[in-house]
Amino acid sequence: xxxxxxxxxxxxxxxxxxxxxxxxxxxxxxxxxxxxxxxxxxxxxxxxxxxxxxxxxxxxxxxxxxxxxxxxxxxxxxxxxxxxxxxxxxxxxxxxxxxxxxxxxxxxxxxxxxxxxxxxxxxxxxxxxxxxxxxxxxxxxxxxxxxxxxxxxxxxxxxxxxxxxxxxxxxxxxxxxxxxxxxxxxxxxxxxxxxxxxxxxxxxxxxxxxxxxxxxxxxxxxxxxxxxxxxxxxxxxxxxxxxxxxxxxxx
Ligand code: 13P
Numbered sequence: 358x359x360x361x362x363x364x365x366x367x368x369x370x371x372x373x374x375x376x377x378x379x380x381x382x383x384x385x386x387x388x389x390x391x392x393x394x395x396x397x398x399x400x401x402x403x404x405x406x407x408x409x410x411x412x413x414x415x416x417x418x419x420x421x422x423x424x425x426x427x428x429x430x431x432x433x434x435x436x437x438x439x440x441x442x443x444x445x446x447x448x449x450x451x452x453x454x455x456x457x458x459x460x461x462x463x464x465x466x467x468x469x470x471x472x473x474x475x476x477x478x479x480x481x482x483x484x485x486x487x488x489x490x491x492x493x494x495x496x497x498x499x500x501x502x503x504x505x506x507x508x509x510x511x512x513x514x515x516x517x518x519x520x521x522x523x524x525x526x527x528x529x530x531x532x533x534x535x536x537x538x539x540x541x542x543x544x545x546x547x548x549x550x551x552x553x554x555x556x557x558x559x560x561x562x563x564x565x566x567x568x569x570x571x572x573x574x575x576x577x578x579x580x581x582x583x584x585x586x587x588x589x590x591x592x593x594x595x596x597x598x599x600x601x602x603x604x605x606x607x608x
Contacts, residue, residue, distance in 0.1 A: 359564050361580065362520055362587035363604045364396035364419060364481060365594025366449060366568075376403040377410045379597055384414040386601035394587075395604055396447055396481075397594070401435055408444030419447035419481060422455060425465075425472035437476030448473045449589075451483045451507060453526045463506035470519070471510065479518045481566070481589065482507060484547070488527035497546055504550045513559050520564040521547055522589040528569025530591060537578045540567045544584035573602035580606050 371379060376399050387395055398419035399407050408418050420443075424434035440448055450473060451466035470480050484503035486496045504521070511519070523543050528535050535543070544565045552560035567579050568589035579585050593599040 359562065359586045360392060360394055362394040362396060362481075362564055362566055363600075363606075364398060364447070364449075364522075364566065364587070364589050365600050366398045366421065366452070366589055366591050367400065367594060368421070368454070368591060369400060370595055371399055371403065373403045373406045376407050379595070380407055380410045380414075380416060382597035383601055384411065384416060386597055387416070387604045388414070390415075390604055390608075393604060393607070398447070398449055398481075401443075404440070404443040404445060417447060418443075418445045419449055420445050421449050421452065423448050423450070423469055423473055423478075425468040427472070427476070437473045437478055440473075440478060441476055445478060447479045447481055449481045449483060449522075451503075453483060453485050453524055453529060457526070463503055466503075466507045467509050470507065471515075474511070474515050474518055479520070481522050482519050483522045483524055483568070483589070485524040485526050485529075485569075491525065491527065496543065500543065500547055501550050504547060505554060508554065513555050516551070516555060516559050516563055520566055520587070521551075522566040522568050523547060524568035524589060530570070532570050534570040534572075534575050534579075535567070537582055540579060541582035541584055544582065548584055571603060573599055573606075576603045576606040 396417045396419050398421050420440045423437050427436045450469045455461040473480050486499040490499050548560045564586035566587040566589045571588045571590045
């Protein structure tokens with residue numbers, strides 16, 4: 358059985374006092390939820406502050422990116438070990454916004470994933486096609502390449518500490534969620550690629566999250582799909598009431 362993950366990607370929002378308010382409001386609302394891993398991903402500057410605020414709760418901490426070197430002359434970067442030091446257990450890697458605006462490629466995503474795993478972090482590994490790619494019928498090719506190249510060199514054991522987040526770029530921040538069928542189809546395909554690259558037990562065990570306009574209104578239908586094991590939530594993770602409603606999808 359795959360334990361679902363509901364993760365909130367706060368993107369470039371929430372200064373320290375807002376971040377603390379959010380998790381302080383969230384913690385009591387999700388306290389009694391069992392069997393769901395709950396993760397929040399604030400900006401780097403508030404990671405340690407949020408870590409203190411979630412102490413004693415079941416909420417886990419993720420960063421939104423990391424570099425692949427542990428230290429050195431790399432101005433502006435953050436290393437996996439520094440994220441551990443700040444209290445992170447998880448890191449988001451390869452988010453489409455980083456691929457789109459910051460030159461992230463399957464190769465950089467691969468290097469970052471390896472470094473993050475080596476440091477002991479669990480990776481939320483993001484993939485997804487653009488609207489143009491979907492309309493050109495390239496969705497499956499794009500997803501296959503992203504999985505194959507992004508995971509190059511990773512072992513079966515490594516995959517136990519990776520969750521894949523399928524985020525169709527056209528569904529992010531647009532209010533246009535993939536239909537349950539579209540999401541399920543993509544998730545089943547991704548699981549099939551993992552089975553081809555590794556084996557069936559590895560594919561059966563890996564958690565595949567959906568992301569893109571997830572809301573309290575659509576989470577139940579998405580989670581009812583057999584290959585959807587959770588969600589990576591953007592906008593709706595910025596408020597305690599909507600994020601807790603998503604975490605409580607099973608209630
Ligand atoms: P939205 O939920 O705002 O569409 O964002 C999804 C996302 O990019 C999560 O990483």
